[in-house]
Amino acid sequence: MPDMPRVVVLGAGFGGIGAAQKLRDAPVHLTIIDRNDYHTFQPLLYQVATDELEPTAVGSPIRDLLHRHDSMVFHKCAVKSIDLAKKQVLVEEMSPVEYDYLVLALGATVNFHQTPGAAEHSFPLYTMKDAIRLHDHILKKLEEVDKNPALVDEGALTFCIIGGGPTGTELAGAMSELLHTELKADYPNLPIDEARVVLYEHSPAVLAHFKPKLQEYARRALEDRGVEVHTGTGVVEVTAEEITLAGGDKVKTQTLIWAAGLQANPLTKSLGVELAPGGRVPVGPDLQVKDHPQVFAIGDMASMTDGKTGQPLPGLGAVALQAGHHVGKTIEQLVAGEATTPFKYFDKGNMAQVGRGAAVVELPTGGTLTGSIAWLAWLGVHLSLLSGAEEKTSVFVDWGWNLLTHKRGKRILLCDDDSDDA
Numbered sequence: 001m002p003d004m005p006r007v008v009v010l011g012a013g014f015g016g017i018g019a020a021q022k023l024r025d026a027p028v029h030l031t032i033i034d035r036n037d038y039h040t041f042q043p044l045l046y047q048v049a050t051d052e053l054e055p056t057a058v059g060s061p062i063r064d065l066l067h068r069h070d071s072m073v074f075h076k077c078a079v080k081s082i083d084l085a086k087k088q089v090l091v092e093e094m095s096p097v098e099y100d101y102l103v104l105a106l107g108a109t110v111n112f113h114q115t116p117g118a119a120e121h122s123f124p125l126y127t128m129k130d131a132i133r134l135h136d137h138i139l140k141k142l143e144e145v146d147k148n149p150a151l152v153d154e155g156a157l158t159f160c161i162i163g164g165g166p167t168g169t170e171l172a173g174a175m176s177e178l179l180h181t182e183l184k185a186d187y188p189n190l191p192i193d194e195a196r197v198v199l200y201e202h203s204p205a206v207l208a209h210f211k212p213k214l215q216e217y218a219r220r221a222l223e224d225r226g227v228e229v230h231t232g233t234g235v236v237e238v239t240a241e242e243i244t245l246a247g248g249d250k251v252k253t254q255t256l257i258w259a260a261g262l263q264a265n266p267l268t269k270s271l272g273v274e275l276a277p278g279g280r281v282p283v284g285p286d287l288q289v290k291d292h293p294q295v296f297a298i299g300d301m302a303s304m305t306d307g308k309t310g311q312p313l314p315g316l317g318a319v320a321l322q323a324g325h326h327v328g329k330t331i332e333q334l335v336a337g338e339a340t341t342p343f344k345y346f347d348k349g350n351m352a353q354v355g356r357g358a359a360v361v362e363l364p365t366g367g368t369l370t371g372s373i374a375w376l377a378w379l380g381v382h383l384s385l386l387s388g389a390e391e392k393t394s395v396f397v398d399w400g401w402n403l404l405t406h407k408r409g410k411r412i413l414l415c416d417d418d419s420d421d422a
């Protein structure tokens, strides 16, 4: 059917996948573009970094979407810019891709808030490569100290995390458990008891968007696991050897993990539209870009408001996925000449894990859960959200194994540049 409209979806994260799921049976030619050939389940990246899960458990092949859907194609390539006037997307290694409808779902990138040295010396946790890099860095620090224990005084075993949101909090709990359980047995000659996990959060509490009693529970659960929690403290400078705190104190560390902020994908600047704070693309109630009724922006790169409450929507996987579904349906309606409706987010609650057997859950009804019940709820929800049967099975097996034996992954360097295997 050569006269079907061309729909191009940029990005196969939560938003892009949501749109593609809705559109794959619609009467359109659907093209998906992503620089990776896999969808990344970002909420579990910290488990790759801390050896609870292997990378393939949180990355699922985008090409799986194409099975049995002939009018759909996928190109693994990087988007360079978007020309709204010419209705073209410029990509690497291919001629420009033309569209009738465009879905912008290119996510966000880390925001170092112009902190000197942060971009060069810290470890963000936003992509699969970030998670593998951090994973290997932790193991390399242990190998270095194994050969030269004096490095402990240089901060080789001081692991600092900036940002006490869900990412920083979940990572801090998992790192402390990793260092003080499995790695303790792996490195019997290491002064592993001197290893520190230090969490810095500039606001007065961790998990700022949760209720105060959940914030207090999370702080206690982290401290029970040996994490040093410093709230009301920011980091103002980072070098390869130390960090400087807002009050002027310096802490020797060779690992600063940056979990303190995001900004929209810089490609939003190529659109030539006025951007909202954080570089996000402002959209109307139906997620359309102003003055471009056939262009939609969703997820972390968009500034979206809830059609039900009028409130700004947070940067969450659930928000992006539902927005993707909505845009898919809207495009179908436009193609059929039907009326469209505003996007209304269905809030299913909020949750974060703090460690084995410890989590916090805020239900949409206002109720809360903590402890092992909340943790089981966290496991169930994350398992159900993973994309394919293969990923679900693999995560289920890894978590079950970890739970029964207190042993994690393979604990080997995944990308060891120093190895002379080549």
Ligand SMILES: Cc1cc2nc3c(=O)[nH]c(=O)nc-3n(C[C@H](O)[C@H](O)[C@H](O)COP(=O)(O)OP(=O)(O)OC[C@H]3O[C@@H](n4cnc5c(N)ncnc54)[C@H](O)[C@@H]3O)c2cc1C
Pocket (backbone or CB within 6 Å): 010, 011, 012, 013, 014, 015, 016, 033, 034, 035, 036, 038, 039, 040, 042, 043, 044, 045, 046, 077, 078, 079, 080, 105, 106, 107, 108, 125, 126, 166, 167, 265, 267, 298, 299, 300, 301, 315, 316, 317, 318, 319, 320, 351
């Ligand atoms: C560590 C971490 C933990 C999180 N935990 C939770 C959680 O527990 N619960 C929750 O609801 N949310 C969580 N989030 C937030 C959630 O993951 C995001 O809100 C969600 O991924 C946003 O979806 P998106 O589709 O907008 O962007 P993304 O999922 O980031 O997808 C963007 C896609 O665009 C592609 N892309 C980017 N640039 C280019 C380019 N130039 N060319 C081609 N392709 C490109 C990327 O490869 C990616 O596939 C977490 C995020 C992080 C980073």
